[in-house]
Amino acid sequence: MMYAQLSSSSFWLSAVATLALCPQFACAAVEDAIARPNVLFLIADDLNLSLGCYGAAEARTPNLDRLAAEGVRFERAYGQGAVCTPSRNSFMTGMSTRTVGIHDTFVQYQKRNPQATSLGRHFRQNGYQTIAVGKVEHTPQHQDPQAWSLRPDYPRVKSKLAGREEMSDPRMPTRNRVMMQIFADQDKTDDGLRTDQMVEFLEHQREPGKPFFASLGFHGPHLPHQVFQRNLDAIPLDRMPLVREPVDASLFNPIAFSFVPWFPDEMTQRKIIRNYYAAVSQMDEQVGRILEVLEREHLMDNTIIVFIADNGYHLGYRGQWAKHDIYPDVAHLPLIVRYPKVAKAGSVARGLVELLDIFPTLNELAQLPAVPNLDGRSFAKQLQDPLAPGKPAAYIEWPVPRSNIETNINFLPAGHMAPKLPDDLKVFYGKAVYTSEWCYVEFYGTKIRELYRLDQDPQAFRNVIDEHPDIAAAQAALLHAYFPLMSGKR
């Protein structure tokens, strides 16, 4: 906690100096001197690394790129869940999915773990005005009722769409389907309306004398992709990064994925990726609106801005146009933190972090009382020194129902083999551990093991487990220590 001590002493020196200059305690300078930092927590939905600042050449994300240029971009951040609910329940409580007992979309953490303190509740109980706009927890049922001072209703889009596009797999038209909604340039998307609510808060609803913890969960780039025509026009269809499966890729593993592999023609692939990129741009525009307001309200210096995605998304890897698994496109996420008082502008932190580390990090930066039993670890040191080491490993899990696997087996690509499924398993848990160089995967209850070398194979196509038995054993030990046996089985 060296950072907290240093900051604490400098904070008191600054407060005392200001008091000496200002005998009327109510003056604005004193309020500034004793103010804790505000927090603005921005959460994208289903966003992989398709941002300019993460090297996506054709992405149009000037506002998030600016945020990265003024803050710290984390190169190795991982989410703990493969879809919204487990991931959000994990990072909003600072606890692992194994602790909160949530692995899928259908379990409500308030029922499972009512004692879990949420980020919003903790900041509120420590003197913050708190607000959540849009999809922060997954649904109202997942909300911590004690978390928010303000929780405006989800706004409903009233604009008439300027257009739609839908593409689907003729074999599985309801399962493998991507949809897009096009909005007229002057109209409001879901994210536009949510951003209006955040702007209203920042401009008119802040409580004087209190710091705020404001969170905004965007719709974008989740399906249906919501875009303006200008977003589509700005993205070059002919330059979309199609996934090229290497010739020595391992066989498709039907246990690993929730969806039937779908390899549409190249133009369809380009369009799906272009539409996704356009949806990312639409969301980026809203980030820009919020940054403008922060500047206008003179809040940029004393606000910690955190931008993340809850989970990533496949744009063609293994024929997947979805999430729901534990491979890099889904697990490896954007994380940007801007806080000029601590974070070194324009730097890149290369050590591993997990989303569940955000809770203890914000806690440390705001110097609030520690919360016992959090699973996360503060990455505040990496904000000051991007070369500071990260965690030794990051973990994610996801259960695939047997019925999905049986459907996958019916639609296996040519030359791929169906594994024999154990008779007694209704759900197959994929669990992965990521380390600096490796991704190791097991499917509990089966004998399937996979090892990928991330520096040479970042999307995880080539299972090299037979070539590196010692490394596989070490990774397996990490995984088993973190995710213990389930029902006596691994």
Ligand SMILES: [Ca+2]
């Ligand atoms: Ca999501």
